[in-house]
Amino acid sequence: MLTSLLPGFRHFRTPFALGVLFAFQVWILIGDYVPSRSEAQGFIERVYVLGGVAGSAAVTAAISFLLYLVGDIIRLSSNQMMRILWRLKFPQVAPHRFATLSAQSKAALFEFASTAFKARKDKGTASDEDFRKLRDEIVLEFTEVRMGLIANHLDVYLEHDRFDAEADFRLNVGFYSVSLWPLLAWFWTPWTLLGVFASVVLFGNGLKALRDANEILVQAIVSRIVPSRVYLDEADRDLPRPSGSVTIGPRRSAR
Structure with a gap:
C-alpha cells in the first residue's frame, strides 16, 4: 500500500x-493591504462569511487545492x-556543477556508443566525434527509456523515480526561493539575505539528485535492460547486406 x-x-x-x-511571498508583499474580518467589505467580506459557513476543514482543503x-x-x-x-549563462561559469550527467555516466555512454561502430572502427572510418554524437542522441531517448522501464522493469523505474522526484523538488524550491530572501x-x-546560500545549496543538491536519476537510465541502456533505438539503428549499418538485396538509387533522366 505504501509503495503505491x-x-x-x-x-x-x-x-x-x-x-x-509563492503564496508566502505574495503575502509578504500585499499582506498589509488585506482587511481583517471586522474591516472587510464587499467580496472580501463574503469570503470570510463563506469560510465561517463551510468550516475550517473545508477552508483548509480549498486553500490546499489552490496552492x-x-x-x-x-x-x-x-x-x-x-x-x-543556459540563457542566463550560469553553466558557462562552472559547467561541471550544472551538468545533468556525471563524468562516469558520460564515459559509460561514450564507451557504449563506440561499440555501435565496431566494424567501421576497425576500418578506421569512425571517430570520437561520431561516438559523442551518438551518445548525445541516446541521451535524448531518456523519455523512451523511462517508458521501457515502466513496461518491463517497474522496480528499476521506481528507484529512478525516487531520485527524479527529489531532483524535481529541490531544483524548483531552490529556484523559486531565491526571491524570498x-x-x-x-x-x-538584511540578515535574511544569507538564505540565498541555502537556496543555492538546495539547487545544487537537486542537480546531484538529477545526475543520480540519469545514472540509473544510463546503466539501464548500457546493461541493455532497455534497448536504445538510435544505437540499434547505427549498429545495423555494420550488418552485411543479403546477397539478393537491391539498392535503389536515383533514376537518371532520359533527357
Whole structure:
C-alpha cells in the first residue's frame, strides 16, 4: 500500500510546496493591504462569511487545492530549468556543477556508443566525434527509456523515480526561493539575505539528485535492460547486406 502511495505523494509534494512558497511571498508583499474580518467589505467580506459557513476543514482543503494548482502551474521541469540557466549563462561559469550527467555516466555512454561502430572502427572510418554524437542522441531517448522501464522493469523505474522526484523538488524550491530572501531583507532584516546560500545549496543538491536519476537510465541502456533505438539503428549499418538485396538509387533522366 505504501509503495503505491509514495510515488503519488512525491509528485504532489513539489507543486504544493511551490504554491506555499509563492503564496508566502505574495503575502509578504500585499499582506498589509488585506482587511481583517471586522474591516472587510464587499467580496472580501463574503469570503470570510463563506469560510465561517463551510468550516475550517473545508477552508483548509480549498486553500490546499489552490496552492497545489498554483504550484503546478509555475513548476518547471528539469529540461526547462536547464534551458533558463543556459540563457542566463550560469553553466558557462562552472559547467561541471550544472551538468545533468556525471563524468562516469558520460564515459559509460561514450564507451557504449563506440561499440555501435565496431566494424567501421576497425576500418578506421569512425571517430570520437561520431561516438559523442551518438551518445548525445541516446541521451535524448531518456523519455523512451523511462517508458521501457515502466513496461518491463517497474522496480528499476521506481528507484529512478525516487531520485527524479527529489531532483524535481529541490531544483524548483531552490529556484523559486531565491526571491524570498530579498523580500524578507526588505521587510524584515538584511540578515535574511544569507538564505540565498541555502537556496543555492538546495539547487545544487537537486542537480546531484538529477545526475543520480540519469545514472540509473544510463546503466539501464548500457546493461541493455532497455534497448536504445538510435544505437540499434547505427549498429545495423555494420550488418552485411543479403546477397539478393537491391539498392535503389536515383533514376537518371532520359533527357
